[in-house]
Amino acid sequence: MTLTSPQESSVPRRRWPSPVVWIAVAVLLAVHVLAWQATEFSPAALIAGWDGMADFLAESLPPDFSVLGKSLEAAVITLYIGLLGTTFSIPFALALALLASRATTSAAWAQQAARAVLSFLRSVPDVVFALIFVTAVGLGPFAGVLALVFHNTGVMGKLWAEAMDESDRGPRDALKVTGASGPQIALHAVLPTVMPSLAGLLLYRLDVNVRSSLVLGLVGAGGIGFLINQSIKLFRFDEMVTHILVVLLLVVVVDQASGFVRKRLGA
Amino acid sequence: MLAIRGLRKSFGGRVVLDGFDLSVEPGEFVALLGPNGSGKSTVLRCVVGLETPDGGSIEVGGNAAMVFQKIHLVGRRNALDNVCSGALGRLPSHRSLFFSADVREEAMRCLDRVGLADRALDRCARLSGGQQQRVAIARALCQRADVILADEPVSALDPQAAVQVMELLKALAGEGIAVVAVLHQPELAQTYAHRIVEMRAGVAA
Ligand SMILES: Nc1ncnc2c1ncn2[C@@H]1O[C@H](COP(=O)(O)OP(=O)(O)O)[C@@H](O)[C@H]1O
Ligand SMILES: [Mg+2]
Numbered sequence: 001m002t003l004t005s006p007q008e009s010s011v012p013r014r015r016w017p018s019p020v021v022w023i024a025v026a027v028l029l030a031v032h033v034l035a036w037q038a039t040e041f042s043p044a045a046l047i048a049g050w051d052g053m054a055d056f057l058a059e060s061l062p063p064d065f066s067v068l069g070k071s072l073e074a075a076v077i078t079l080y081i082g083l084l085g086t087t088f089s090i091p092f093a094l095a096l097a098l099l100a101s102r103a104t105t106s107a108a109w110a111q112q113a114a115r116a117v118l119s120f121l122r123s124v125p126d127v128v129f130a131l132i133f134v135t136a137v138g139l140g141p142f143a144g145v146l147a148l149v150f151h152n153t154g155v156m157g158k159l160w161a162e163a164m165d166e167s168d169r170g171p172r173d174a175l176k177v178t179g180a181s182g183p184q185i186a187l188h189a190v191l192p193t194v195m196p197s198l199a200g201l202l203l204y205r206l207d208v209n210v211r212s213s214l215v216l217g218l219v220g221a222g223g224i225g226f227l228i229n230q231s232i233k234l235f236r237f238d239e240m241v242t243h244i245l246v247v248l249l250l251v252v253v254v255d256q257a258s259g260f261v262r263k264r265l266g267a
Numbered sequence: 268m269l270a271i272r273g274l275r276k277s278f279g280g281r282v283v284l285d286g287f288d289l290s291v292e293p294g295e296f297v298a299l300l301g302p303n304g305s306g307k308s309t310v311l312r313c314v315v316g317l318e319t320p321d322g323g324s325i326e327v328g329g330n331a332a333m334v335f336q337k338i339h340l341v342g343r344r345n346a347l348d349n350v351c352s353g354a355l356g357r358l359p360s361h362r363s364l365f366f367s368a369d370v371r372e373e374a375m376r377c378l379d380r381v382g383l384a385d386r387a388l389d390r391c392a393r394l395s396g397g398q399q400q401r402v403a404i405a406r407a408l409c410q411r412a413d414v415i416l417a418d419e420p421v422s423a424l425d426p427q428a429a430v431q432v433m434e435l436l437k438a439l440a441g442e443g444i445a446v447v448a449v450l451h452q453p454e455l456a457q458t459y460a461h462r463i464v465e466m467r468a469g470v471a472a
Binding site: 168170171173174175176177178179180181183184187188189192193195196 | 337
């Protein structure tokens with residue numbers, strides 16, 4: 001076999017990154033330097049403060065297991081907040097997802113409106129919703145549930161709409177030919193097709209929401225997050241460690257359970 | 268039953284149909300042959316309203332149903348539910364959440380007609396390709412089709428299943444339905460169709 005040498009002009013020339021790329025890299029570096037300064041990032045401080053952390057650990061060990069009962073009770077509340085926050089967001093997320101997906105809604109204005117609502121709900125963090133609802137319904141788990149319903153509607157609605165967007169166009173066309181209306185096509189072609197994906201995403205959100213409800217507890221929405229906050233304020237670090245161990249247990253159990261069911265769903 | 272006159276359609280300035288004519292009588296089985304890209308699918312999709320023609324006229328005396336090469340059933344639902352969905356066009360919204368007994372009975376008769384009554388409660392994804400295509404034809408029957416447009420209905424099937432589906436389409440034509448089938452094998456067309464229409468570059472050749 002002979003190799004004919006290619007003509008000069010046919011060899012593509014090596015292309016160096018354009019000046020724009022260099023400028024972008026420089027800007028990115030500069031921003032990181034600014035961020036380093038603004039966050040007072042300092043490994044030295046971490047090393048110098050090692051004693052403080054050792055004291056803290058000494059105070060927190062051994063854990064005070066006398067609060068275990070109280071801790072478990074509060075963990076169940078945290079689980080309930082995550083559960084209701086997820087469940088009660090289902091109808092809103094479903095309605096908005098059906099409106100937002102191009103598989104189920106043809107009117108562009110309706111899609112845009114639903115997407116705007118979803119992205120608003122998604123971009124307000126659940127902690128902010130919690131602080132707002134605490135002012136309305138007072139400290140306690142109910143504010144946490146409301147916060148999760150609002151934020152989770154935004155996140156889950158978007159995930160569900162994307163799952164619908166990706167569903168096969170064929171069965172939709174087939175029903176369109178029979179003269180089916182948009183809602184009929186959604187009900188008889190899109191939803192049956194995407195149901196396993198929707199259920200998988202729901203379980204994934206349940207998992208995330210139970211963890212979020214911990215943080216919501218820190219801002220006054222009850223549950224075990226609230227107990228952690230209290231024991232820090234009272235310098236009872238030995239109690240706090242018990243609470244944190246219970247949290248670990250809760251998170252692992254929910255994560256495993258949701259993972260198990262998702263695997264069974266094949267989603 | 269079906270009269271297409273001077274059908275024109277372009278996609279982004281590229282002319283795909285350039286004055287296509289075709290009429291089909293009730294009970295007639297027409298095979299549509301032609302090279303890839305000659306516009307066969309586009310004709311069928313225009314007839315059932317999946318594409319909007321740029322010009323020409325389409326007259327359908329009754330219901331037009333479509334059967335696809337990729338079948339397009341909802342794989343996770345059972346055969347009966349898939350067939351029932353053929354009736355959606357005549358059901359009001361409030362009656363289409365669950366299919367009522369009369370719709371299910373009619374769908375069972377359609378499944379029986381294609382020889383699959385015993386598989387009514389099987390998920391479609393579990394049926395063979397040939398069985399799925401027959402379920403899709405049952406769905407067209409449940410739509411009370413007067414015209415069936417089949418776009419390469421047997422291209423994805425093994426020869427035995429293909430023969431079964433062709434026999435079925437021919438029998439349905441015998442019962443008065445107008446059938447137009449896009450086929451790739453001229454032998455199948457010669458064996459089963461009453462008439463063969465060759466398409467070339469957007470017109471009947
Ligand atoms: N939705 C579409 N958008 C753009 N081009 C299309 C579309 N549908 C079909 N075409 C083009 O029209 C031509 C005819 O397509 P088609 O009707 O599918 O041919 P056939 O079924 O005979 O193979 C092809 O060149 C195809 O690429
Ligand atoms: Mg084609």
